[in-house]
Amino acid sequence: MNGKKRSWTGVIAVSVAVALSLTACAPGAGSAPAESSGPVSKDVAGAGDVTLTVWDQNTDEGITDAQEKLNAAFSAKYPNVKIDRVTQSFADLKTTLKLALSGDNPPDVVQANQGYPDMGAFVQGGLIRSLNDYDGLYDWSSYYPESLLKINSFSADGKTWQGDNLYGISQTGEVVGIYYNKKILTQLGVEAPTSLDELEKDMAAAKAAGILPMAYGDIEKSPGIHLFGVVQAAIAGSDAVNKLVTGADGAWTDDASVTAAKTIQDWSSKGYITEGANGVSRDDALAQFEAGQSAFYIVGTWKQAAISEAMGDDAGFTTLIPKGADSPVTTGGEGLAWAVTTGSKHPDVAAAYIDFINNADAAKTFIDENSLPSVIPADYTPKPGLETDVFDTYGKVTSSGGLVPYLDYSTPTFYDTLTSAVQQLTDKQVTPEAFTEILQKDYSGFVGSK
Amino acid sequence: MTVTTRLRSGETRPAGAAPSRARRRRVASLKAFLYVAPALAFSLIFLIVPTLQTAWYSLYDWNGLSVATWAGVQNYIDIVQDEQLRDSFMHVGVLVVFYSFLPIAIALLLTMVISRAHALRGMSFFRTVLFLPQVIASVVIATTWLSIYSPNGLLNTLLRAIGLDSLTRVWLGDFNTALVSVGFVGTWLNVGLCLVLFLSGVGNVQPELFEAARLDGASGLQEFFGITLPALRGQITVALTLTVVSSLKTFDLVYITTRGGPGNSTSVPAFEAYNRAFNSGQVGSAASVAVVLTIGILLITALIGRLQPKDTE
Numbered sequence: 001m002n003g004k005k006r007s008w009t010g011v012i013a014v015s016v017a018v019a020l021s022l023t024a025c026a027p028g029a030g031s032a033p034a035e036s037s038g039p040v041s042k043d044v045a046g047a048g049d050v051t052l053t054v055w056d057q058n059t060d061e062g063i064t065d066a067q068e069k070l071n072a073a074f075s076a077k078y079p080n081v082k083i084d085r086v087t088q089s090f091a092d093l094k095t096t097l098k099l100a101l102s103g104d105n106p107p108d109v110v111q112a113n114q115g116y117p118d119m120g121a122f123v124q125g126g127l128i129r130s131l132n133d134y135d136g137l138y139d140w141s142s143y144y145p146e147s148l149l150k151i152n153s154f155s156a157d158g159k160t161w162q163g164d165n166l167y168g169i170s171q172t173g174e175v176v177g178i179y180y181n182k183k184i185l186t187q188l189g190v191e192a193p194t195s196l197d198e199l200e201k202d203m204a205a206a207k208a209a210g211i212l213p214m215a216y217g218d219i220e221k222s223p224g225i226h227l228f229g230v231v232q233a234a235i236a237g238s239d240a241v242n243k244l245v246t247g248a249d250g251a252w253t254d255d256a257s258v259t260a261a262k263t264i265q266d267w268s269s270k271g272y273i274t275e276g277a278n279g280v281s282r283d284d285a286l287a288q289f290e291a292g293q294s295a296f297y298i299v300g301t302w303k304q305a306a307i308s309e310a311m312g313d314d315a316g317f318t319t320l321i322p323k324g325a326d327s328p329v330t331t332g333g334e335g336l337a338w339a340v341t342t343g344s345k346h347p348d349v350a351a352a353y354i355d356f357i358n359n360a361d362a363a364k365t366f367i368d369e370n371s372l373p374s375v376i377p378a379d380y381t382p383k384p385g386l387e388t389d390v391f392d393t394y395g396k397v398t399s400s401g402g403l404v405p406y407l408d409y410s411t412p413t414f415y416d417t418l419t420s421a422v423q424q425l426t427d428k429q430v431t432p433e434a435f436t437e438i439l440q441k442d443y444s445g446f447v448g449s450k
Numbered sequence: 451m452t453v454t455t456r457l458r459s460g461e462t463r464p465a466g467a468a469p470s471r472a473r474r475r476r477v478a479s480l481k482a483f484l485y486v487a488p489a490l491a492f493s494l495i496f497l498i499v500p501t502l503q504t505a506w507y508s509l510y511d512w513n514g515l516s517v518a519t520w521a522g523v524q525n526y527i528d529i530v531q532d533e534q535l536r537d538s539f540m541h542v543g544v545l546v547v548f549y550s551f552l553p554i555a556i557a558l559l560l561t562m563v564i565s566r567a568h569a570l571r572g573m574s575f576f577r578t579v580l581f582l583p584q585v586i587a588s589v590v591i592a593t594t595w596l597s598i599y600s601p602n603g604l605l606n607t608l609l610r611a612i613g614l615d616s617l618t619r620v621w622l623g624d625f626n627t628a629l630v631s632v633g634f635v636g637t638w639l640n641v642g643l644c645l646v647l648f649l650s651g652v653g654n655v656q657p658e659l660f661e662a663a664r665l666d667g668a669s670g671l672q673e674f675f676g677i678t679l680p681a682l683r684g685q686i687t688v689a690l691t692l693t694v695v696s697s698l699k700t701f702d703l704v705y706i707t708t709r710g711g712p713g714n715s716t717s718v719p720a721f722e723a724y725n726r727a728f729n730s731g732q733v734g735s736a737a738s739v740a741v742v743l744t745i746g747i748l749l750i751t752a753l754i755g756r757l758q759p760k761d762t763e
Contacts, residue, residue: 027510027518027733095728098514121731125515219623221711276601278712279623284600412513413730423712429625 028102028125040133044078044352051082052349053107055100057093057336062305062369063172069365070357077356081349090336094118101127101341108344109353111336112168114151115245115409116446119167119337124158128339130165134351140169143359145398148374151405152337161246161409168337169358171366173374173394175332175403176226176300177319179307184211184295185316192318194328196234196263199296199320203272206295215294216273217285224422225407225415226298227273229331232260233404234320238329241404247447252439261425261432268426278423300332301390305370308386317389319397327400328393331407334374411446414439501744508737514727518734525738535739538717541629542698545718548633549640549697554689556637557644561682562674564645565652577649580642592706595635596622599707622708628716632703640696644689651685652678687758691751698747719743 058067064087071083086107088096094113100106101122112119112128122128135141141149152170155163178199180192185202188209193199203213218224233241236256243249267273274280274288289297290310307315319328338354340347356362363373367380370387372394382391397403408415421438424430430438508525512518529535564573583591598604599621606618621631655677663673701720704710710717710725719739727736 026520027507027512028514028516098728098731102515117731121513121515124513127515219708219711221709276620276623279599279620279628280601281596413732416725416730420711420713424625427623427625427712429713 040137040351041348042137042352044349045080047080047346047349049080049082050346050349051084052109052346052353053084053086054353055086055088055093055097055107055110057088057090057111058171059087059089060302060305060371062371063366066362066365066369066371067357070362074353074356078349078352081353083353098122101125101343106341106343108341108346108350110339110341112339113336114161114333115405116161117409117412117415119152119339120154120158120161121412122158122339123154123156123165123167127342128167129342129344129347130156130167131169131340131351132164132166134340134347134355135166138351138355140166140355140358144169144375147398147401147403148334151333168339169354170334170337170374171358171362172302172335173332173372173376173398174300174302174334175319175330175390175394175397176230176298177317177330177393178230179289179297179299179303180316180318181289181292181295181311182314182316183292188295192316194318194321195323196231196320200263200272202295203267204270207271212274212288212294213272214267214274214296214298215285215288216277216298217280217282218277218423218426219279219281221419221423222415223282223285223298224419224426226300226331227264228260228418228422228425229404229407230298230320231263232257232407233329233331234322235260235263237322237325238402238404241329241407245405245407245410247410252443253433253436257436257439258432261435264422265425265428265432268428273426277426301372301394304372304386304390308370313385315386317386317393319393319402327402328397329402329404330397331405332394332397332403333405411442413442413446417442504737505741507733508741510734512733513731514733515731521734525735526742528735529738529742534714534717535719535722535735537714538719538722538739539742541716542700542718544629545633545636545697545700546694548630549636549700550690550693552637553640553644553693554686556641557648557689558679558682558686560641560645561648561652562670562678564649565678577646581646582642583639584643588702589706591635591639592703595631595703596707599631623712625712625715628708628712632707632716635703635707636697636700640693643692647685647689648682651682655681684758687754690757691754694750694754695747698743698750 054071056067058064067085067087071085075081075083090113093111097110097112097118098121101110102125106127110128112122119128131140148170149166150162152168153162153164153166154160156165178193182192184206185192188202188205188211190202190205191198193202206213216223216227218227236244236254240250240254240256244252244254264273268277274285274294277285286297286299286303286307288294290307292311292314301317304317319330321328338358340350340354344350358374360375360377363375363377364380366373367377372390376382376391376395382388407418411417417439421430421435424438425432425435507518509521509523510518511521511524529539600606601620605621609615609618619627621627659677660673663677668676699720700718701724704716704718704721705724708716710721720743723736723739723743725736726732726739
């Protein structure tokens with residue numbers, strides 16, 4: 001009995017000691033490495049033998065091949081640099097990157113998602129370094145259009161998105177738009193829509209002809225962001241949505257957002273989108289569209305290669321022009337930002353690497369692999385068909401400032417809030433007004449606490 | 451060092467002056483402690499410290515990266531006040547019915563039928579089939595049911611085939627049926643486990659008891675309530691513990707089939723803890739959910755343990 005009692009007191013004593021040593025400071029205190037502020041250089045060959053650990057999410061076919069080619073080319077140019085590539089899906093990267101960055105041995109180069117939930121939190125935690133000094137060396141500011149640089153920028157404290165410090169550069173361009181089936185539109189005798197009114201007219205015609213107007217599957221919850229984003233952008237315009245997402249001005253309960261919510265619920269009531277979409281997977285909906293069973297499908301340009309392979313010349317891509325505007329406005333931006341970690345021991349090599357895989361030569365590698373680069377080379381003529389649609393649209397929206405950010409960038413918890421609210425909206429569990437109030441509650445809590 | 455010297459001095463002492471009993475016992479217990487030290491160190495590092503850390507995190511408002519701010523018990527208050535978190539605990543309550551109570555009831559019914567047909571041919575085959583769901587990886591099970599519940603899946607096709615078109619729906623996408631649909635997968639999963647437990651329990655009952663009951667003219671029901679059920683008390687407790695715990699910590703099925711949707715209608719505490727910790731940067735809130743869940747599981751397990759008959763062990 002005696003021994004048993006003693007071992008218990010031992011365990012308790014140890015537990016208390018551990019608990020006390022833990023509570024000595026708040027979680028996260030003193031974990032961020034100090035930012036090096038030494039002089040920067042372009043010199044890679046003189047850095048000696050370096051192993052660069054790189055975390056990316058370029059897993060899509062085409063994009064991963066391009067990445068492999070670029071890595072091989074970099075190592076061929078600088079034999080002293082070995083690239084240790086760690087690649088995983090977007091969702092896996094999102095969940096593991098925070099842990100990797102806050103650990104003792106962070107990777108040197110990582111792909112960080114833009115917006116407050118990821119990049120903002122990394123900047124705030126001092127985990128990725130400002131690239132302003134390297135921008136001076138490599139002149140990214142003149143290669144990328146202003147609108148794309150802004151998306152990858154934050155204030156130094158990580159609290160204001162699109163601030164003065166550049167934290168990354170991106171390889172690929174992204175626009176969310178409406179893919180359409182040319183055969184079905186010809187059969188209905190309508191043109192590809194360029195405004196919300198036209199889209200609704202086309203969908204009504206499809207419905208009347210017994211064709212599903214728009215395939216939509218939302219079991220994974222993320223497609224809801226794109227559906228609402230495209231409609232909201234076409235109603236509110238780029239300025240209002242940009243200000244809203246960056247936290248500069250406006251509210252989710254504003255008229256434009258309520259109208260967008262009403263429009264989507266209306267589509268659901270009229271049977272314009274797949275019935276019971278909350279139980280249909282995104283891939284099943286896409287397969288339905290690809291099989292010619294629906295007239296429209298909303299998704300980003302990253303599906304260009306897949307859709308073009310499945311449908312050939314039957315597929316087209318369009319975006320919507322808001323009332324009173326003369327160019328399209330839609331959700332989009334660029335691929336995840338390539339960033340350099342604060343803990344990297346070889347920032348010069350890391351910066352040279354991200355320049356190498358993002359520059360104009362790299363853009364050509366991506367085009368060769370049927371992917372849309374963030375900056376389309378001026379001398380490149382896209383292949384006729386879907387590629388022309390996609391490349392032209394991207395050129396138009398980036399040059400006219402028609403890109404609005406992904407709505408889930410708004411607050412750290414907005415992804416969950418928005419996706420679950422859209423599911424409630426399409427299933428008529430909430431009114432459009434109540435839908436916008438759910439969003440506003442999350443938003444005002446975050447914006448108010450900044 | 452002190453341990454070994456003491457030991458050695460004890461050994462070299464002449465036989466007549468044996469060390470006191472208490473000291474010998476202390477030496478023995480220290481020795482025993484050395485034997486368990488590796489295991490203890492392991493559980494200390496990988497179990498006890500993380501548990502304490504989680505409890506400590508739960509008192510902070512922390513995004514996992516920046517310096518945390520003290521939140522006191524606010525995260526715990528939120529569990530009660532935040533509709534989404536509160537609902538997740540309600541949902542898990544519903545799941546207990548489907549994961550635990552229903553399978554046990556169904557398995558008891560099957561036991562009653564099967565135990566009367568002792569010489570059923572191919573019994574071991576059926577037992578294997580019924581137990582199979584327990585052996586298959588839960589990801590495979592979830593993906594299979596995802597397809598069964600899909601708009602043109604097996605379930606809707608069957609309903610249409612027998613003319614019940616009005617009942618067809620997108621089971622996992624409907625706010626009214628999603629939670630029940632997820633729960634039913636748990637029922638299917640756990641029936642086999644309960645049945646195998648109960649059948650082994652019935653196998654321990656002396657056949658003479660059944661014989662005697664039959665000679666006395668007992669009906670099947672009387673036999674079940676008079677002999678089978680009391681004999682199975684131990685197994686029912688085990689089944690209850692296993693299935694209730696598995697329902698409370700449900701994560702995989704929800705993660706794969708619905709991700710908590712539609713809306714939040716199938717979110718459960720384990721999923722909320724995961725999502726808040728790794729996706730939405732609410733580590734403190736996630737930790738508090740985990741702490742409440744752990745305490746809940748410990749309490750319920752302890753309560754169920756009281757049902758365990760003392761004499762059978």
